[in-house]
Amino acid sequence: MTPLIPLTRDLVLIGGGHAHALLLRRWGMDPLPGVRVTLIDPGPLTAYSGMLPGLVAGHYDLPETQIDLVRLARFAGARLVLGRAEEIDLAAREVVVAGRRIGFDAASIDVGVTSAMPQLEGFEEHGVPAKPLGRLARDWTAYRDGAGPARVAVIGGGVAGAELAMAAAHGLRHREAKVTVIDRERLLSETSEEARRLVRDRMAGLGVEAVEGTDVARVEAGRVVLADGREVASDFTIGAAGAKPQGWLAETGLAHEDGFVTVGPTLETSAPGIFAVGDCAHMAHDPRPKAGVYAVRQAPVLFDNLRAALSGGRLRDYRPQKDYLKLVSLGGKAAMAEKWGRTYANPLLWQWKDRIDRKFMRKLSDLPEMKAPKLPDPVAEGVIEALGDKPMCGGCGAKVGRGALREALAGLPPVTRDDVVPLPGDDAAVIRTGGARQVISTDHLRAMVEDPALMTRIAAIHALGDVWAMAARPQAATVSLILPRMSAEMQRRTMAEIMAAAREVMDEAGAAILGGHSSLGSELTVGFTVTGLCDAEPVTLAGAQPGAALILTKPIGSGTIMAAEMARAAPGPVVAEAWEAMVQPQGRASGILAGAQAMTDVTGFGLAGHLAGICEASACGAELRVADVPLMQGALELAEAGTRSTLFADNLAGAGAVIAGSGGARHDLMFDPQTAGGLLAAVAADQAEALLARLRAAGYPAAIVGRMTEGGGLRLV
Template sequence: MTPLIPLTRDLVLIGGGHAHALLLRRWGMNPLPGVRLTLIDPGPLTAYSGMLPGFVAGHYDAATPQIDLVRLARFAGARLILGRASHLDPVAGEVTVGDRRVGFDAASLDIGVTSEMPGLPGFAEHGVPAKPLGRLARDWAVFRAGEGPARVAVIGGGVAGAELVMAAAHGLRHREARVTLIEKDRVLGAVSDSARALVLERMERLGIEVIEGAGVARVAADRVTLDDGRKVVSDFSIGAAGARPQGWLAQSGLVLTEGFVEIGPTLQSSAPQVFATGDCAHMEFDPRPKAGVYAVRQAPVLFDNLRAALSGGRMRDYRPQKDYLKLVSLGGKSAMAEKWGRAVAHPALWLWKDRIDRRFMQKLSDLPEMGNARLPDPVAEGVREALGDKPMCGGCGAKVGRGALREALAGLPAQSRADVVALPGDDAGLIVTGGARQVISTDHLRAMVEDPDLMTRIAAIHALGDIWAMAARPQAATVSLILPRMSAEMQRRTMAEIMRAAREVLDAAGAHLLGGHSSLGSELTVGFTVTGLCEREPVTLGGARPGAALILTKPIGSGTIMAAEMARSAPGPVVARAWEAMVQPQGRASEILAGAQAMTDVTGFGLAGHLSGICEASGCGAELRVAEVPLMEGALELAEAGTRSTLFADNMAGAGAVVIGAGGARTDLMFDPQTAGGLLAAVDAADAERLLAELRAAGYPAALVGQMVEEPGLRLV
């Protein structure tokens, strides 16, 4: 048997820039055993700068220039931390993300640059920076889709500003557009005279007003005021001037040049374990202008040298080219090529640029299938069937099926203690001591995300669901952990992240974390045993009466989305929003629904399975209005594409006598296993609208999804 290789080194990539995106692809194809790879970036998508002018011009849709970091991280086996880095401590080997510290043995910076524009009066409120690219991509899509006259100002007349202003003029030709380029010095002062003349001629043909030698004094919602008092009408002001390094680098202790991280030929900074690439880096050994072509060509050297730094290997030098071919979009499907001071424009050059850009994006989206480890031959009968044709889901998708669980529980002897009350069908038990009513439950989850902080938050919310479902107040908790086999230092780092996350969730819920137990195993598993106190009799599965309305506090679909994420078929933003839904606590919802006739949390057995449990315990039936059940964004599309959790079939079989009206993907989602799902409550019909309004006011996307009925069984209508 191949030994399990322990994790011994942490590699942290800070920023999802072009070099890091390419590195993730290479890492997925050739990882270094023993290294835990982490990517930190503010969002699940990062924009590819080469295609952004084409998007502004209308040549590409919003998705085309976006690099999906969630998919890339899954391919590379990396944990993804969605957050903005704010500090780097090379001595301690830590990067700060929010109020969280992430340890590293080697780190790499690819965070690009930011803009000086926010320092301009009014820009923060009314302007849109060209970098970082994400906000411009989002806001422009909304603006371009509007109607009526369009007035745009681009501040900054470098190559980036010139491309954007021409793209804006072309993209708004369906509207009565007035587009202005403002430059405090000379437009395109850094390019050759022939290239400048060619671009200015193209701007004139597009009707762009060019203002040179004028600084900007203020930006307002409908105008840009210049230093000399002139006013330029603008409803959409883009800041493409004053690119500067990220300010937090100044406190890193790294040697900087004008705020940029100084690097040598091996791409190492003054701290040998910290590398930097792309626009945030300054090549002290051979200075070059900021351009994406250098980041792309640095990627293979960065990949090799990070591996060498973590394995004791030999590094190699990066040698930048003296000049490079500049392809500049000219608004329409035409481009200019410039090198060695010569420039030419032609539609064929845009086709060439488009082909280069699409090839780059295809490399990061059409990721190769690396294949699973081959089974030995022979194997016992049933092994291949048990493994199936896809990886086992994590979270509640990895639970034992309801049928097997019922059979096991049915064989248990009846409890005999007077102070312990078993509640048939409920996940929590009731302990009565000196008149105090305490509920207790335990739950653990096989990790479905690589980030132990996020996984801990999901697991804690999930475990507390049983307490909240009984309208109890969380009291205390212990944690049970299985960590992947790793070095002592990595154990320390990981345990610190997990315990901090657990404390935050439990403290917010009003529960005290007492401690717990940990061990090493093959993969991360996080569990909690939780207790809660009931001021009155707990709300259970039994007690629902015909005519009661059914309220659901969270949308469903997490099992399908997480199964798709494992297969790299779920869009990054869909996954990120599912994570956000899963970590939403249900404490306030539990308080609002405390007077419910019956209540449960919707978890592994799916909405239909848990509603069937209420029906069985209450001795009546229910109608579930499938069309009114809220779904997580993207879940229906993934289900229609055929994605199913590994627990789906068991949930269909274990839900009991379910009468299904119209079938289809939406109906199938009623059997989708949920992790850290919402509360499902049967409430008096007369109170339903009031409770629904209170839940929505408290921030829950709650909905009325059905009603209890006389006839036993569950009907999906």
């Protein structure tokens, strides 16, 4: 048997820039055993700069220009932390993200630059920076597709500003557009006279007005006010006035040049083991302009040097080219090329640029399928069938099926203690001590995300669901952890992240963490034993009456989305939104629904399975209106494409005699296992609308999804 290689080193990539994206692709194809990779970025997508002018001009749709960091991280086996890095503690060798501290042995910075102008009055409220690219890419799409006359101002008349101005004029030609580019000096001052003349002629042909030799005084709603008192009409103002470093980099203690992190020939900074690439880096030994071509060509050297830094190898030098081919979009499907001081204009140049850009994006989206390790030959009968045709899901998708679980529990002897109240069908029990009613439950999850802190939040919310479902107040918790085999230092780092996340969730819920147990194993598993106190009789599965309305507090679909994410088939924003839904606490919802007739949390058995449990315990039936059940973004599309959790078949069989409607993907999602799902409550029909309004006012995307009925069984309509 091949020994499990322990994790011994942490590599942290700060920022999802082009060099890091390429590095992740290569790491997925050739990882360094023993290294845990972490990518930190504010969002699940990052925009590709080369296609931004084409997006503004309308040549590309937004998804074509976005690099999906969730898929890349999954391919590389990396954990993705969605957040903005705000500090690097060089002494502790930790990156700080929203107060969270992430340790590293080697790190790399690729956060790009910004063209935000905080010093310019009104820009933060009324302007959109060209860099970072994400906001402009998102906001422009909605603006371009609007109606009525369009007025756009671009602050900054360099090549980037001119490109955006021409692209805006072309993209808004259906809206009687007026585009103005403003520069404090002369437009395109960094280019040759020949290139400047060609671009100015193109701008004039597109109706772009140039305002030169004046500063901008302030930006207001609907206009830009110039220093000389003139006003430029603008309801979409773009800041493209040069590249400025991210402000926090100068505070790291790393050597820098005006805020740009200084690197040597190996791309290493002044701190050993910390590298920087892309526009945020300054190559002091061989300065170069800020251009994406350098980031792309730095990626292979960075890959080699990070591996060397983590394995005791020798670093190699990056040798930048002296000049590079500048391809400038001219609004429509036309482009200009400049290199070595010579300028070329040809209709075929845009097609060439388009092919280069699309090839780059395909490289980061059409990721190769890596071969799974071969099984020994021979293997015992049944091994192939037990493995199935896809990896086992995590979270509740890895739970034991309802049928097997019920059969095992049926063999337990009856409880005879007077102070213990078993609740058939419920995941929790009630203990009576000195007149107090205490709820107790336990749950643990096989990790479905690589980030232990995020997984801990999900597992804690999930475990507390049993307490909240009984309308109890969380009281105490103990933690049960299995960590992947790793070095003592990495155990310390990982435990610190896990316990910080657990404390935050439990503190917010009002529960105290009393301790717990941990061990090492083959993969991360996080669990909690939780208790809660009931001020009144607990709400259970029993007690629902015919005619009661059914309220669901969260959308469903997490099992399908997480199964798709494991297969790199789920779009990054869909996955990120599912994570947000799973970590939404249900404490306030529990308080609002405390008077429910019956209540459960929707987890591993799926919505239909848990509703069937209420039907069974309450000795009545239910009608579930499938069309009214809220779904997580993207869940239906993934289900229609055939994605199912590995627990789906067990849930379908374990829900009992379900009378199905027309079937289809939406129907199948009723059996999708949920992790940290919402509460499902049966409430008096005359109170349902008022309760729903209170839940929505508290921030829950709740819905009335059906009703309890006479007789038995569950009907999907």
